Amino acid sequence: MSILRVATYNIHKGVQGMGPSRRLEIHNLVHAVEQFDADIICLQEVRRHHRKLEKQFTRWPDLDQANYLTPDGYEAVYRTNAITRHGEHGNALLSRWPVLDSKHSDVSDHRFEQRGLLHAQLLVEGLDVHVVVVHFGLIHASRERQVQRLGEYIRRELPETAPLIVAGDFNDWGAKLHKPMADLDLRTFDSLRLPTYPSRLPLLHLDRIYVRGLRPVMAHVPHGKAWTRMSDHLPLIAELEL
Structure with missing residues (x-):
């Protein structure tokens, strides 16, 4: 059976720290994404642009972050969740397999948090595999409603038997x-507790990979000093059997 390697990572918009100690980590994140060696990489808090930070950091990439992070041979899909005073950010998917289609669904629950679903249809060894990248809200009641809207979206947009x-x-x-x-x-x-947040002392299992029509084989969270610097989250990497 075929094994799909999938990673999910909240990259904190490619910037870490506060005030004068704020630093640009997007260049280090390029190498991190390559190290995953994953077929599918799901990213959250990805900047499309930010006018203020682009002026502050002299090494700000010319490309949007999704395309800047895309390894050779991969295809990038990005959709905006939040539009802010100086820019916008959202979810991204990087795929080693061909992307047949992509869509976005707004699941914002209130005006203080802009949230969305990024849905991509991939062709994996002749089989249609659907991937939805999510970033849910900070309030539990909002998250419950966002799961309901996720379910409505799945029933409306996906075949019942699709992986x-x-x-x-x-x-x-x-x-x-x-x-x-x-x-x-x-x-x-x-059966696995895989805490990913905060990266310096991970206690909470916030980043997850749920599946339908695939079998979870293994999962792990990389650790080390470099990972604690790049984002406030650690990545989660899993292998799934088709």
Whole structure:
């Protein structure tokens, strides 16, 4: 059977630190993404542009962050979730396999948090595999409603039997979304506790990969000093069997 290697990573807009100590990490993130050696890479908090930071950092990339992070031979898909005073950011997907189609669905629950789903249809060894990249809200009630809207989107837009991966930053501090996700026939590595946040002392399992029609084989979270510097999250990498 074919094995798909999938990674999900909240890159914190490619910038770390506060005030005078703020530093640009997007160039280090390029090497991090390459190290995943993943077939599918799901990214959150990806900048399309930011006029203020582009002036502050002399080494700000000429490309938007999704395309800047894309390894050779991969295809990038980006969709904006949030438009701010100086720019915009959202979710991205980098794929080693051909992208047949992509869509975006706004799942914002209130005006203070702009959230969205990025859906991509990939052709993997002749099989259509659907991937939804998510970044859910900070309030539990909002996350519950966003799972409901995810379910509505899946029922409306995806074939019932299509293999499906839902990956991203769920902001689910108490692992309360496992049951509503299971009600959508989406399951994760239930026996593994893989904390990804905060990166310096990971305690919370916020970043997850849920699947339907695939079998989870293994998952791990890389650790080390370099990873703690690049983002406030650690990446999660999994292998899935088609």
